[in-house]
Amino acid sequence: xxxxxxxxxxxxxxxxxxxxxxxxxxxxxxxxxxxxxxxxxxxxxxxxxxxxxxxxxxxxxxxxxxxxxxxxxxxxxxxxxxxxxxxxxxxxxxxxxxxxxxxxxxxxxxxxxxxxxxxxxxxxxxxxxxxxxxxxxxxxxxxxxxxxxxxxxxxxxxxxxxxxxxxxxxxxxxxxxxxxxxxxxxxxxxx
Numbered sequence: 557x558x559x560x561x562x563x564x565x566x567x568x569x570x571x572x573x574x575x576x577x578x579x580x581x582x583x584x585x586x587x588x589x590x591x592x593x594x595x596x597x598x599x600x601x602x603x604x605x606x607x608x609x610x611x612x613x614x615x616x617x618x619x620x621x622x623x624x625x626x627x628x629x630x631x632x633x634x635x636x637x638x639x640x641x642x643x644x645x646x647x648x649x650x651x652x653x654x655x656x657x658x659x660x661x662x663x664x665x666x667x668x669x670x671x672x673x674x675x676x677x678x679x680x681x682x683x684x685x686x687x688x689x690x691x692x693x694x695x696x697x698x699x700x701x702x703x704x705x706x707x708x709x710x711x712x713x714x715x716x717x718x719x720x721x722x723x724x725x726x727x728x729x730x731x732x733x734x735x736x737x738x739x740x741x742x743x744x745x746x747x
Contacts, residue, residue, distance in 0.1 A: 604691040605692060607652040608695055609697075611668075611690065614649040615688050618639065618649065619686060619745050621639045622684050624644050625642050630679065631674075632681040632684045633672070633684075634672065636649075636660070636668065637660075651689070653666065654667070668687065669687035669742075673714060683714060684746060684747050685722070685746040687743065688742070689740045690740060690742065693726065693740055697743060698741045701743045701744050701745060702724055702744050704724040704744055705724055707723055711724070711725070713746055722744075
């Protein structure tokens, strides 16, 4: 008795095409585009934080290697390169943004920053100052560093002991002179 009877919804849709309207498709595509743009922005800031975390790890490794060097030699290294030749570290560490093949020979944002101080009568450096330029100048991690300016000694273990170096203040990246790297901060440690 009920075998030949079609359901009510089948009668209502008889002769109509099945699928989505153009308007429905545009709304869905717009929502997907909005979500994708939010995701890209979040990924960019996450990548910056990850690179800054790597910079901290590298600076702390340099600090540990310098202490090892001091234990063996009675002085801190003259350059970061001395840590490589002294076999405290296998290679000169590079900033995460440094292009492949970068060769470090001194201070720069791609190679980390280093300064030291040798007091009169000492056989070699008795203090050190390492730094890394951060991409996120508002990072809370910058509140946990030394903020030593080894150009003029402000905030350093030995005031006015340094005669050259870099500015470890968190305001403009690690710089030796001038206004600094706009939009960068400097994470630094010293002894």
